[in-house]
Amino acid sequence: MRILAQYAYKQYETRSDLNALGVSIRCYRIAMGATEDDHPEKVDIINDLGVVLHTRFECAGERQNLEEAIFLRQLANALTPDDSPDKASRLSNLAVSIFSRFQREGRAEDLEEAIGLWTHAIELVPDSHVHKHGLLNNLGSSHQTRFEQLGKLEDLENLESAIALHARAVDLTPDGHPDKPLRLNCSGNSHTIRFERLGDLEDIGRAIKLLTHAAELTPDGRPNKPGRLNNLANSLVRRYERTRDLKDLEKAIAHQSRAVGLTPDGHPSKPTLLNNLGNMLHTKFKQSGSLDDLDQAITHHINAVSLAPEGHFGKPTRLHNLGHSLLKRFNEAGNVPDLEEAIRCSTCSVELLPKNHADRASMLRLLGLLFDTRLRSSHAQADDATRAMDAFLEAMQHQNSHPLVRLRACVQYTILLSEFPHLFNATPPRLTLLDGYKYALGLVPRCIWLGNNVRGRYASEELPVIGVMVNSAVTAAISAGQYCLALEWLETGRAVVWSQILQLKTPLDDLRRLHPQLADGLYRVSQALQHAASSPSNLLPSSPGAHKAQPSLEGQAQSSHIYALEYEKLITRIRELGGFKDFLLPKTLSQLAGACASGPVIVLNIHNARCDALVLSQPDHITHIPLPEFSRTHAVKLHKDLWSILAARNLRGRFRDSEWYDDDNRGQDMPGNGVRNDPMFRVLGDLWNFVVKPILDVVTTLPTVTSTTGLLHITWCPTGPLAFLPLHAAGIYRAGRSVETIMDFAISSYTPTLEALLKPHVQTSSTGDYPRGLVVSQPATPGQNRIPQTTTEAGIVVSLTGLSTDTLHDSDGTVDAVLDGMETHNWVHLACHGLQDKADPINSSFALYDGKLTLSTLMSKHLPNADLAVLSACQTATGDAKLSEEAVHLAAGMLNVGFKSVIGTMWSISDRSGPIVMAKFYEVLMEQVRAGAELQPAYALHEAMKALRAELGVNKFMEWIPFIHFGL
Incomplete structure (x- = not known):
């Protein structure tokens, strides 16, 4: 009878014949009943019946079959001694069934038991054992599932273990082995x-x-x-x-279509394959906009749901995906039954999903969106707002789910509450609007995780979401009159990646004095993470052989994740110590107050609902200046206009005089040549009328710190599209002259964050000694346009700054030489090509003689004694329009490396402009040095821009505007 049972099971395996599977089960039951307990085949029959019952469960999803399979496999294990050659395989079989029960019911104890069984099985067999690679593979899958289903970032070790186990299983499985594809x-x-x-x-x-x-x-x-x-x-x-x-x-x-075609209708995998094909067609619809793609997606989702047995663990996901596609079709076609069916499917998916499942926040968020959609339609029901709010709230607080999903649920929660506050008057929500934003900001570090390499953090989909959310949060705080909170939130949500990098470089003197072991541990881990940030995994392959380092890249990735987890654990321990509860937490306003030491700092928040300026002019005071006549739409339009002007002039690299300006074109209507209808007139005029002048009218009445020059020193901290617009040149211009501009009233600087202004001011010597400077000139960089005036410019800088200045000219200006020079000089002047990489911002670079000095390389440096960096190169402060809040450009890189003051450029500069600007800049700067006064690079640049305007004409906007000052 056992032989007949085995034959029937073989028929099932080859033909997917469920009738044959039923015959096998009946035959095994007869065989088990007819076999004496002490018969040597009894245990084998028990084990085999457990196998076929587990297979029946996989086909039909019936809990009874799974429970009986577990019972029989437990019995077979109990009857099999540890030294039996079958023990390991039977432990693994039991683990498979218990793991399946976990997948169905979500009980954590089942997953832990399965992991323990597979671990025991692996311990019983040597590497040479025929089943060793299979056991490793199963244990890897269980660790992977523990991360997926229950895991937070703290549990990433489970996924790392899974990857390592799977890799070992692949290595142990010889080529040609039938299980090689599985591994x-x-x-x-x-x-x-x-x-x-x-x-x-x-x-x-x-x-x-x-x-x-x-x-x-x-x-x-x-x-x-x-x-x-x-x-x-x-x-x-x-x-x-x-x-x-x-x-x-x-x-x-x-x-996927081929996979579906190869699978017969009765096969247990058919619903999963149909579901995934539906998801892919839904994705295609989002790209194509074709309702035919969406209709096909919905058809496949409906079939996937109908074919899945009741109680199947995959049912909630399939219902969720169907609901998602139906919502999309309702939004496109307005078919109300689609919306109602979507709500039914989504509600059912949430009810069926285990409470601790990692996908729960995603399903709750969709349910909230469905109620929110119906609330905004003509078919709204009385409790739609409350049900949407409850779903969003549970989603954002679900600890096991992906933080980005939770963050997006937070955003939906705050949108609903801000747009329909009257609906919650009778029953106030559990979290107020500001509480909701506070919760969202707390998720930011989880979304942009320190364990990712820097390129991955900048390329992630999270950063743009965070940028929009932070601007919304600040708008809500301003509307509530909470200006201090608004400023703190803006600081927390801007330049997130830079803040993480700087955090790794934080001095640990106080911690080391009281807790030296913790300080040493944190320093070690921080150094490892800094190295990971600039490791080859952050760099694009530079040669055909670069891909050969792949195995080490995998090791680096796993190491950085482990170091990040250790770093977080150490920070948690340190904050539990007396006097360190705020260690490396976002700074409060009282800690940021020193940012306004040299003049008012103006933070600009741009949002669809309103635009505002927050002025920090005194350590304990914030002045709010609404900008009612300006809007985000207006800012976007000005940004587009500016970039159209730049594109028309092809301002993408540093140009020779002949390339930059053609005297024969003086009378033509070209952007930047000074004719009356130059579009730059409107860009600069609108910035003046609607942003800068309303702010100056208030700021000039405040008690502020003024410089010895008599001009107000303003530091701009703009957000959104304003981060790419020349506020420092705003004004009313006419052909050939300026009528009223900001330069008549103030000196302008920029900063990516308030914290960047908390460094000690740039120092000068009281004895009149010149600073130690490094000048780099690249007149003929291989592969780039020649820019011979950099030699003239370098000569001017050396002659003005004196004998303490060293030079790296032409072939001497290698990447390593420049990096070494930055370590030993407190002033650095780079006259070369600057390259902004739009596709990969951290690959933006200075073009040097033997290669590129990239932003990613600069990120790994820490130069606490650096003072001034002058970047006489193109596009060093251009940034990435998609990451307006992140300041992903070379000037910010130099600021965060340690330089207190940085001169950069918003777009390309002409070869003739550099010497004119730098001659005046260093002339004024060295007067300050000789006087032993506090260095004021912003004032020196202000005077240099005036000199350039006088030389070329005020309406040569594209030549004098790009030079800007960052920092102190």
Whole structure:
């Protein structure tokens, strides 16, 4: 009878014949009943019946079959001694069934038991054992699931363990082994999951490579082929969502369609494959806008839901995806039954999903969006606002879910509360509007995680979401009259990645004096994380052989994650100590008050609802200046106009005189040549009329710190589109002259954050000794346009600054030489090409003789004795329009490396402008040095810009405006 049972099971495996599976179960039951307890085959029959019952559960999803399989497998294990050659496989079989129960019911104890069983099984067999790689693979999958289902960032070690175990399983499985595709598949999946959590493109590239190999090794007739194609398609979609390369999406849909076609209708995997194909077509709809793609997606989702048995653990996800697609179709076509059915599906998905499941926040957020959508329609129901609010609140507070999903739920919560406050008068929400924003800001460090490399942090989808959210939070605080809170929030949410980098460089003197071991541990981990930030995993391959370092890159990625977890644990321990409860927490206004020591700091918040200036002019006072005639829409328009002007002039690199300006074109209507209808007139005029002048009218009446020059020194901290507009040149201009401009009243500086202004002021010598300076000139950088005037410029700087200045001219100006020079000189002057990389901002660089000095390299430096950096290069303060709050440019990089004062450029500069500006700049600066006065680089640049305007004409805007000052 046992032989007949085995034959029937084989029929099921080859034909997916459920009737044969039923026959196998009946035969095994008869065999078990007919076999004496002391018969040597009794344990084998018990074990085999457990196997086929588990298979029946996988097909039908019936809990009874799973419970009986677990009971039989527990019995088989109890009857099998530890020294039996079958012990390890039976431990693994029991682990598989208990793991399945965890997937169905979400009980943490089941997952822990499964992990313990697989760990025990691995301990019983040597590496040479035929099943060792399979056991490692299963244990890796269980660790991966523990991270997925229960994990927070603190549990990332589980995913790292999974990746390491899967990699070891792949290595132990010989080529040609029938399980090699399975091992490759599992290893690829673990990399996909880490990419979903941390966003490193290295991971998804590795995943696609492994999964492609797994699919290629699996013949079309094998039952695992559809699953392998499904996983490959999923990884391609994930990369498409990041890179927007349509080839990835098209390949994904092709692979997934093939997987569906290879799977018979009664197969238990069919619902999953249909569900995923529906998701991919939904994604395609978002790109194509074709309702046909969306209709097909919904059809596949409906089939996936209908084919899934009741109680199947995948049912909640399929209902959620159907609800999502129905909501999208309602938004497109306005079909009310779609919205009602979406609410029903989403409600059911939330009810079926275990409370601690990692996807719960995502499902709750969709449910909230559905009630919110109905609230805004003509079919609103009385409790829609409350139900939406409750769903968003539970989603944002769900600790096991992805922090970005929680952050987005926070945003929806605050939007609902701000737009419909009257609906909650009778029953106030559990969190007020400001409380909601406070909760959201607390999630920011979790969204932009220190364990990711810097490139991954800047490229993540989280940063733009955070930028919008912070501006909304500040707007709410201003509307409530909470100006101090608004300023603190703006500081917390701006330049997030820079703040993380600077945090790693924080002096630990107080901590080391009281707790030397903790200080040493934190210093060690911080150094490791700083190294990871500028490691090769942050750099694009520079040669065909660069990809050979892939194994070390994988090790670096895992190490940085582990170091980040250790760093967070150390910070938590330190904050538990007496006197250190605020250690490395965002600064309060009282801690930021010193930012206004040299003059008022004006923080500009730009939002759709309102635009405002917050002026910090005294340590304990903030002045609020509303800007009612200005709007975010207006700011965006001015930004677009400016970039149109720059594009028309092709201002992307430093130019020679002949390239920059053609005397034969003086009378033509070209941007920047001084004719009356120059669009720059309107850009600068609007900035003056609607932003700068209203602020100056108030600021000039405040008690402020003025310089010895008699002009007010203002430091601008703009947000949104204003971060890319020349506030320092705002004014009313006519052909050939300026009528009323900011330069008549104030000297302007810029800062990415208030904290950047808390450094000691730039020092001068009381004895009249010149500072130690380094001048770098690159008149003929290989691969770049020649800029011969940099030699003239360097000569001017050396002659004015004296014998204490060293030079690196032409071929001497290598990357290593310049970096070494920054370590030993407190003034640095770079006359070279500057390159802003739009596709990869941290790859922006100074072009030096033997290569590029990139922003990512600068991030690893810390120069506490540096004073002044003059970047006489193009686009050193251009930044990335998608990351307006992050100041991802070379000038900010130099500021955060340690320089107190930085001269940069907003766009390309002409070769002739540099010498004129620098001659006047250093002339004024050295007068301050000789007088032993406090150095004022902002005033020196102000005078240099006036000199350039006098030389070229005030309406040569594109030549004199780009020079700006950052810092002190």
